[in-house]
Amino acid sequence: MSTPTKVTPISGFPEFLPAERLLELQFLDVIREVFELHGFAPLETRAVEPVERLLGKGGDADKEIYGVTRLAGETSVKDAALGLHFDLTVPFARYVLENAGKLAFPFRRYQIQKVWRGERPQEGRFREFTQADIDVVDVGELAPHFEAEMPLVIAEAFARLPIGEFRIQVNNRKIPEGFYLGIGLSDVAGTLRIVDKLDKIGPQKVTALLLEAGATAQQAEQALALAAISSTDLSFVDAVRALGVEHPTLDVGLDALAAVITAGLAQAPGVLVADLKIARGLDYYTGTVYETQLVGSEAWGSVCSGGRYDSLASDGRTTYPGVGISIGLTRLVHLLVTRRGLTATRSTPAAVLVAVNDEDSRDASRDVAAALRARGIPCEIAPSAARFGKQIRYADRRGIPFVWFPGAAGAGDQVKDIRSGEQVEADAASWQCPEADLRPGVTTR
Amino acid sequence: MSTPTKVTPISGFPEFLPAERLLELQFLDVIREVFELHGFAPLETRAVEPVERLLGKGGDADKEIYGVTRLAGETSVKDAALGLHFDLTVPFARYVLENAGKLAFPFRRYQIQKVWRGERPQEGRFREFTQADIDVVDVGELAPHFEAEMPLVIAEAFARLPIGEFRIQVNNRKIPEGFYLGIGLSDVAGTLRIVDKLDKIGPQKVTALLLEAGATAQQAEQALALAAISSTDLSFVDAVRALGVEHPTLDVGLDALAAVITAGLAQAPGVLVADLKIARGLDYYTGTVYETQLVGSEAWGSVCSGGRYDSLASDGRTTYPGVGISIGLTRLVHLLVTRRGLTATRSTPAAVLVAVNDEDSRDASRDVAAALRARGIPCEIAPSAARFGKQIRYADRRGIPFVWFPGAAGAGDQVKDIRSGEQVEADAASWQCPEADLRPGVTTR
Numbered sequence: 062m063s064t065p066t067k068v069t070p071i072s073g074f075p076e077f078l079p080a081e082r083l084l085e086l087q088f089l090d091v092i093r094e095v096f097e098l099h100g101f102a103p104l105e106t107r108a109v110e111p112v113e114r115l116l117g118k119g120g121d122a123d124k125e126i127y128g129v130t131r132l133a134g135e136t137s138v139k140d141a142a143l144g145l146h147f148d149l150t151v152p153f154a155r156y157v158l159e160n161a162g163k164l165a166f167p168f169r170r171y172q173i174q175k176v177w178r179g180e181r182p183q184e185g186r187f188r189e190f191t192q193a194d195i196d197v198v199d200v201g202e203l204a205p206h207f208e209a210e211m212p213l214v215i216a217e218a219f220a221r222l223p224i225g226e227f228r229i230q231v232n233n234r235k236i237p238e239g240f241y242l243g244i245g246l247s248d249v250a251g252t253l254r255i256v257d258k259l260d261k262i263g264p265q266k267v268t269a270l271l272l273e274a275g276a277t278a279q280q281a282e283q284a285l286a287l288a289a290i291s292s293t294d295l296s297f298v299d300a301v302r303a304l305g306v307e308h309p310t311l312d313v314g315l316d317a318l319a320a321v322i323t324a325g326l327a328q329a330p331g332v333l334v335a336d337l338k339i340a341r342g343l344d345y346y347t348g349t350v351y352e353t354q355l356v357g358s359e360a361w362g363s364v365c366s367g368g369r370y371d372s373l374a375s376d377g378r379t380t381y382p383g384v385g386i387s388i389g390l391t392r393l394v395h396l397l398v399t400r401r402g403l404t405a406t407r408s409t410p411a412a413v414l415v416a417v418n419d420e421d422s423r424d425a426s427r428d429v430a431a432a433l434r435a436r437g438i439p440c441e442i443a444p445s446a447a448r449f450g451k452q453i454r455y456a457d458r459r460g461i462p463f464v465w466f467p468g469a470a471g472a473g474d475q476v477k478d479i480r481s482g483e484q485v486e487a488d489a490a491s492w493q494c495p496e497a498d499l500r501p502g503v504t505t506r
Numbered sequence: 507m508s509t510p511t512k513v514t515p516i517s518g519f520p521e522f523l524p525a526e527r528l529l530e531l532q533f534l535d536v537i538r539e540v541f542e543l544h545g546f547a548p549l550e551t552r553a554v555e556p557v558e559r560l561l562g563k564g565g566d567a568d569k570e571i572y573g574v575t576r577l578a579g580e581t582s583v584k585d586a587a588l589g590l591h592f593d594l595t596v597p598f599a600r601y602v603l604e605n606a607g608k609l610a611f612p613f614r615r616y617q618i619q620k621v622w623r624g625e626r627p628q629e630g631r632f633r634e635f636t637q638a639d640i641d642v643v644d645v646g647e648l649a650p651h652f653e654a655e656m657p658l659v660i661a662e663a664f665a666r667l668p669i670g671e672f673r674i675q676v677n678n679r680k681i682p683e684g685f686y687l688g689i690g691l692s693d694v695a696g697t698l699r700i701v702d703k704l705d706k707i708g709p710q711k712v713t714a715l716l717l718e719a720g721a722t723a724q725q726a727e728q729a730l731a732l733a734a735i736s737s738t739d740l741s742f743v744d745a746v747r748a749l750g751v752e753h754p755t756l757d758v759g760l761d762a763l764a765a766v767i768t769a770g771l772a773q774a775p776g777v778l779v780a781d782l783k784i785a786r787g788l789d790y791y792t793g794t795v796y797e798t799q800l801v802g803s804e805a806w807g808s809v810c811s812g813g814r815y816d817s818l819a820s821d822g823r824t825t826y827p828g829v830g831i832s833i834g835l836t837r838l839v840h841l842l843v844t845r846r847g848l849t850a851t852r853s854t855p856a857a858v859l860v861a862v863n864d865e866d867s868r869d870a871s872r873d874v875a876a877a878l879r880a881r882g883i884p885c886e887i888a889p890s891a892a893r894f895g896k897q898i899r900y901a902d903r904r905g906i907p908f909v910w911f912p913g914a915a916g917a918g919d920q921v922k923d924i925r926s927g928e929q930v931e932a933d934a935a936s937w938q939c940p941e942a943d944l945r946p947g948v949t950t951r
Binding site for chain 1: 513515516520521522523524527528531542543544545546547549550551552554556557570574575576577578588589590601604605607608609610612614615620622624634644649651652659665714729772773776784787803821841854855856868872877879882883884886889890900903904918940
């Protein structure tokens with residue numbers, strides 16, 4: 062058996078070092094805890110879906126899908142063409158249809174899994190990454206209060222993460238839809254797609270594209286005026302009204318967005334922003350949409366996005382409208398690691414290294430470790446009975462804060478905090494590991 | 507946008523219902539906690555590897571690999587042929603080579619991820635499943651005490667899971683290797699492959715295959731006699747010696763296996779079994795190998811396997827020998843669900859449903875929920891202000907044990923245990939959720 066000697070990263074498929082993965086896990090644990098506190102049930106779906114189900118569900122998704130085939134498939138194989146999922150919403154909608162008879166509605170679930178997109182990789186854009194989603198779906202009708210709940214759950218999770226200030230921008234697609242129809246622009250989807258490029262290409266180019274698509278100068282100006290409206294309170298409603306456009310769909314959209322912002326003002330003041338330029342790329346959103354930016358790092362783009370989808374899950378007779386939001390976890394953590402220097406305080410869960418006096422007394426070290434673990438203190442036993450200096454260096458290289466010295470020949474045990482050098486007598490059955498050292502913390506390089 | 511109306515399971519790609527996934531998560535949490543208590547660092551590797559790296563690393567792996575390609579890949583794309591990993595050991599070995607300069611050795615990691623195999627699906631055999639692995643690798647040499655540690659960490663995790671009694675069978679490939687060479691059978695790998703079928707096809711057919719492969723009747727008889735040896739103590743050594751075969755490799759293997767069993771006798775009596783017929787299918791194992799069976803469910807086959815590999819990770823100059831063991835988590839949980847009827851006590855993490863008196867007072871219910879969550883009590887707010895009977899049924903359908911009634915018009919709050927019907931006055935700032943109800947438990951259907 063020969064081993065290829067060349068190992069190289071694969072562009073777009075990031076891998077973390079242990080301390081970075083420990084940081085990511087801390088994020089995951091906080092996110093999962095908040096999701097569970099809010100009664101979302103955990104779920105996983107298979108990584109593959111029939112390609113025909115993935116196609117047409119995600120804008121340009123047909124360009125992004127990874128196909129999956131058995132390399133040594135027999136000719137008799139009848140597998141449908143399969144592809145890796147590019148998000149967790151499309152598989153979830155399929156799961157709901159498939160298991161509708163066994164689920165209780167409204168159904169709340171969270172889902173934390175890898176997704177794959179065959180996009181051209183660039184910094185902060187990956188071909189494989191982890192998403193953390195929450196969604197609520199119901200049968201036939203979905204109560205609007207869920208649209209306010211989604212971003213507020215995220216706000217609660219983000220407030221517990223070391224990411225600083227953030228803003229969740231909210232819009233309702235019915236606002237631009239009604240507005241465009243009110244000013245006589247009937248190609249709503251086409252206009253949205255152009256206005257969605259505002260942040261990337263600026264107002265001049267957006268205007269040019271709108272004119273090219275057949276809008277009048279005044280229509281283009283009004284579409285841009287709408288997109289410029291943003292407020293952390295309800296003043297966005299008057300700002301839209303001041304543009305003098307009337308349409309029943311616009312009224313529905315403004316009422317819905319006002320309800321979300323009102324809930325935000327009560328529960329997480331300053332976090333939710335009505336931002337009328339937010340559109341989201343995916344076709345399946347039909348109402349409220351969300352994006353999230355870290356204050357001071359707006360150039361990173363959205364780190365948490367979602368929206369309401371009314372017809373994604375339908376079997377022809379019954380429709381299951383839903384609303385959800387998705388944290389782009391890998392993207393978020395990768396940017397925090399590379400741009401803000403975040404990492405974990407150590408590269409292992411172990412808080413204690415139990416030293417080994419000599420190989421014959423490894424059992425005594427094992428007994429100490431077992432006593433510490435029985436009380437929830439993660440620890441590791443020194444791999445060899447090297448000089449103590451070398452054993453301490455072993456702990457130091459990994460950021461393990463404590464080294465435990467089992468007492469030889471009837472002497473008592475001692476534990477050393479290798480950061481301060483302080484060394485004290487200790488008993489494995491009762492020693493208290495400082496709470497802050499029990500798990501790895503977050504630090505900056 | 508049209509939605510295909512047909513949704514069907516894909517054979518070999520299992521998906522759990524929420525209560526089953528909650529059960530699986532409880533298993534994962536226990537396993538992860540034990541892994542971390544023992545100082546294994548978390549790691550994830552990308553899902554894909556170059557196909558050339560996967561080929562030849564897993565026996566018949568070339569038949570099992572799923573290839574991955576961009577459906578709309580441009581002709582200019584220079585991606586190497588990629589495949590989904592079929593285990594976590596081969597990617598880990600590659601990761602070690604790629605990051606050797608940034609890792610501290612001996613390097614201990616755990617890895618819990620999906621793997622994919624294009625095998626013909628059958629009950630308890632999946633094409634997509636989750637594995638939970640621990641491994642230790644070192645540079646050049648790996649201390650033998652790690653070979654005893656691996657199954658003992660698993661024993662500690664399994665003792666905390668509701669799976670009943672289990673046995674970890676241990677062998678050392680050097681024992682059959684030395685033994686076969688000692689009786690003049692030079693095709694060690696071929697002989698091992700045949701003897702490995704013992705449990706499936708029985709001794710008569712194994713004998714026939716051995717004779718066919720060129721063994722004498724006496725050689726076949728001795729190979730079978732070796733495979734029949736099994737002991738929970740060190741008596742296997744004498745049993746092998748009694749067969750009268752001599753070879754230096756046999757001595758090395760017996761010593762190594764005796765050391766593992768000795769550690770097991772001290773730390774987890776009765777759990778480790780020296781079983782000389784265990785071989786493992788994968789080519790890369792070079793010494794100790796493990797398999798695990800649940801007592802009373804031996805027909806399920808091994809639920810946790812692994813071994814020592816001395817040359818999997820090598821860049822031509824430096825070799826990183828390792829030893830590891832892998833829990834087949836999906837397989838284990840699936841069998842416990844379908845054969846032993848295990849499930850979670852509820853289908854949501856929520857311990858409390860906060861009732862809503864009327865839509866105008868939803869904010870009051872939200873305040874109750876926020877107070878409960880602030881003290882770590884998972885809860886959900888009723889989706890609509892339906893009759894209380896309907897709200898209670900909502901909780902009952904999900905197995906949520908408590909319904910909280912916010913006091914209307916100055917009255918105090920009350921909480922009802924809907925299992926017993928007991929209803930008491932309560933304050934969201936101080937009410938104690940019974941510890942056993944805080945998280946979903948395990949039950950049988």
